[in-house]
Amino acid sequence: MKIPSLISLYFTLSLAPLLAVPVEVSVESAVELASRASVELYGQKLAVESAQRDLGNSWNLFLPGISMGLSAKTGDKFLAPAILGNSGPGFGSTLSLGTKLTLTSGVLYDLEKQRTSLRSALLEERDLKARLARDVQKAYFQLVSLQLELENKAKAIVLAEERRRLADLRFARGLGSELDALRAQMSELNARSAHKKAVSDYDKRQTAFRRQLGLAAGDQLRLTTALEVPAVQPADVIATLIDTRIDLAKASLARKIAAVATAKFINLNRLPLVTLDAGWSFSLADFKTSRDNFSISASLSFNADAWIPGSRKDLELLALRETEDRLARSHEQIRRSALDEVEALRLDLEFARNSLELASGQISLSERIAARTREAWERGAATALELEDAQYAVDSAKQTLIASQYQYLSLLIDLGYALNTDWKTLYK
Template identity: 25%
Template structure:
């Protein structure tokens, strides 16, 4: 009985320990978040499977040189059904015995090299696609991480603003009780406090929603407690537009365009060689018959065998006819190649346009941030002056509240401008497939 109690106690303590571990908050930095996403993100795991399959195709490409081998085993017999003549019955009734056979067939054509090349090209495409998927996940994780940092600062500013408003309300209440303030000033101060709470609640809801998306990217349970630790980067764009454009040709998008074009050209060459050029066919068969009771030869009744071979050359002719299915199929591939080239040119122009737009956006954000920092210094000075006048009885509480709100608005603007600038840098670095530090 005591043993049973000990088991229950041990089970209870284990559950408590597990609950404590699950409830513990996980604090992650940006490098840790990216590493977790690389290991746990479902989309990356799916891309990794595609890459593994392409690697397997390359490693086993030699199997195209394996011949087709088939083994057969059969038994047959015959019997007269409606004929009563015993002589005819004797000549036709019987078991034809057991037949076994082995056939080997191998075809050689000039397209074998293109078949091998197709596996290598497909592997290269999957490699670039996998690297692009990693880069996309890293970008999404980084942007969400920066958002959570900025929103954390915003929540702290709002809480600080509410605490300051409550302090102002407390002062107004004391002055009212002492006869130095009117009731409308007290009510106004109380209203200012209450008007700030919905905005805080809305920001908290937005933070929780983005935090859930962050957990999904990292592959963490939705119920896990996660906090981010770090700072928004202070990197500024220092590279010119012309220098940034030089990275376009090395982006994943352009690499995929180039590899897809090579794969399509290889596919076209392969089809030409298969459908328009001769191929050599090698065939060999071996047959073995056992226990054939329908023959009069005693030796053949027990055993007989045969071996045959065939060497043939197949020359396709219909593919050379204008308008044939082969010619139409090749024409479609040429059309797709032309469309792919147009898409490549369009993608390049779109990347150039995106670079110019993003550089202009970054410059605009930088200018706005400089103005906001100057406004913050001015707003803080105005607030301190009004606060001093209010404490001396030269101005009312509403003026102080307005000045306080101006300071908060500018602080909040700086936080969001800093986040938008960092986010725009991440997008630009992703489009060009370079590090933020290289910008």
């Protein structure tokens, strides 16, 4: 291979990451990618599948135990035949087969335990998915807001360069002071420094976001969902959605588990325990002599001490009932806390909406002030410091608007999570 070809190949490989096509990611696809990459969610899916298998094969709770065995032995005389005679143990074998089925009234509670385990695993999976979607959506829109800030800071550099050139020109022609020229140079340096810091922050956030989505380190992202705030307030659906919260569903399931535990203790201790046994066994000795046996039995038993006040079993039952009462109170407390949380989010949304409207008005007003100040500066009726302050006010207003938009969307996402629904459905 020729040297020029090697050089061309080297430059092609070195520029390949820069020429790579960016990965287009919407907020919906970001949630999907993060769900696929989440190890925690994958582990929970395995737990759900395990619980589904256990419940789907619950028939094995009624499966009888089966045992099989084969034994063989051999022997010979140890003492002389003259002393013990001529008979010896020889060779012997035994084949056995047996089965036994035991059923108690407690097997129904084992079946209920499997159902509860599946419901618990499904609730945990829903919670993981909801929290993952919330975190990914907030991280996504934060990246979008940082992109907008980068664009504004890049525009600020262009304006600072132009103002610095004009200040240098005015100073060279004797129309401006050296102090104005130096201030313009300092403003340009500050604008470039702010842009570099914003680029560094954006790169770090993007790296963390890429890792969260399971993408390669060299992949460049192009975020396609804009930072847009709905024009209206979300619908008042708190009363209809508050009881769909996952934490309330978990609390309800905990109450049900406690109630089942109490009922199981009563049925297995205070009430008669029904036990059914059925068994059959077969044996074949030396492949000649066979024997088999079949039996069926039923029994009733209960713990009499469970009815004695102050006994150990009576105290255990009292503790189970106290647990039921505690979980019922806890459920009500969780519901009240949920209502308070959602109401606080609603108030924060109203405040964020007002801040958003105020920031929009500030941008319009600050841009008009900056334009008039620039005209006055060009006529010599305003100082460079006044022009710098006016431009700084515009930049601050834009940053405030971007921050207000992100804050509003972040609160909306939190509200959707608090109501166990997609935040976009709050406007439908």
